[in-house]
Amino acid sequence: MERKPLIAGNWKMNLNHLEAIATVQKLAFALNDKDFDRVEVAVLPPYTDLRSVQTLVDGDKLRIVYGAQDLSAFDGGAYTGEVSGAMLAKLGCTFVTIGHSERRQYHREDDALVNAKVRAAYRHSLTPILCVGEGLEVRQAGGHVAHSVAQLDGALREVPAEQAASIVLAYEPVWAIGTGEVATPADAQEVCGALRARLAELYDGEVAAAVRILYGGSVKSDNIAGIMAQPDVDGALVGGASLDPGEFVKLCRFSEMSG
Numbered sequence: 001m002e003r004k005p006l007i008a009g010n011w012k013m014n015l016n017h018l019e020a021i022a023t024v025q026k027l028a029f030a031l032n033d034k035d036f037d038r039v040e041v042a043v044l045p046p047y048t049d050l051r052s053v054q055t056l057v058d059g060d061k062l063r064i065v066y067g068a069q070d071l072s073a074f075d076g077g078a079y080t081g082e083v084s085g086a087m088l089a090k091l092g093c094t095f096v097t098i099g100h101s102e103r104r105q106y107h108r109e110d111d112a113l114v115n116a117k118v119r120a121a122y123r124h125s126l127t128p129i130l131c132v133g134e135g136l137e138v139r140q141a142g143g144h145v146a147h148s149v150a151q152l153d154g155a156l157r158e159v160p161a162e163q164a165a166s167i168v169l170a171y172e173p174v175w176a177i178g179t180g181e182v183a184t185p186a187d188a189q190e191v192c193g194a195l196r197a198r199l200a201e202l203y204d205g206e207v208a209a210a211v212r213i214l215y216g217g218s219v220k221s222d223n224i225a226g227i228m229a230q231p232d233v234d235g236a237l238v239g240g241a242s243l244d245p246g247e248f249v250k251l252c253r254f255s256e257m258s259g
């Protein structure tokens with residue numbers, strides 16, 4: 001099955017709504033139809049930017065898609081500070097990142113909550129970008145595959161095959177996030193391959209073949225080609241480098257970069 005590569009820019013807590021408009025405009029100006037035919041390009045701005053991004057994308061009929069960095073496990077009600085899947089769907093979001101290591105670390109999100117958020121996303125027709133990945137100690141102890149697969153198992157509890165087939169996974173080794181320490185292409189392939197094999201066990205080969213698996217962690221234009229060349233890597237979840245439109249455009253043209 002043909003899987004269209006996805007390059008997604010996770011802006012984290014950067015860029016206000018005015019900066020978001022300028023950034024998306026620069027991306028739209030630089031990227032052309034050929035780029036969008038080859039790769040799906042997504043940005044994941046802070047909540048406060050989403051309405052502005054929606055207006056720009058709709059108004060100019062841009063092929064850039066967008067999403068949020070998190071959502072509430074609940075659909076509405078007295079949950080101060082939370083944002084529901086329904087609200088994100090209304091803003092035209094395609095994707096929502098779930099289980100990013102920064103949410104797991106700073107907000108104590110565990111597999112049960114990640115699972116509840118995955119199911120909330122599907123209730124509102126949002127596509128989760130489910131993040132898994134090990135910390136340095138786990139990697140050094142050789143537990144990286146088991147750790148990432150266990151996070152996948154936890155996140156997909158009670159998620160039926162027809163929903164799972166549309167999920168996007170992101171393998172992000174925590175030790176490689178924002179550190180400049182990029183995993184080798186072989187490191188990325190080892191875990192991404194194991195995640196796909198696990199999907200085949202949990203569901204079937206068809207689901208496993210349909211799911212896009214991204215690598216994330218210090219991806220830059222000078223290292224993306226080798227990572228993208230791996231058979232089970234279908235894209236990148238990019239943090240820091242996505243804040244620079246010129247660099248992000250280069251990442252979207254990964255096939256022109258040297259490995």
Ligand SMILES: O=C[C@H](O)COP(=O)(O)O
Pocket residue numbers: 010100172176177178179180216217218219237238239240241
């Ligand atoms: O979601 C993106 C990842 O956390 C990677 O961030 P980074 O590219 O700044 O290392």
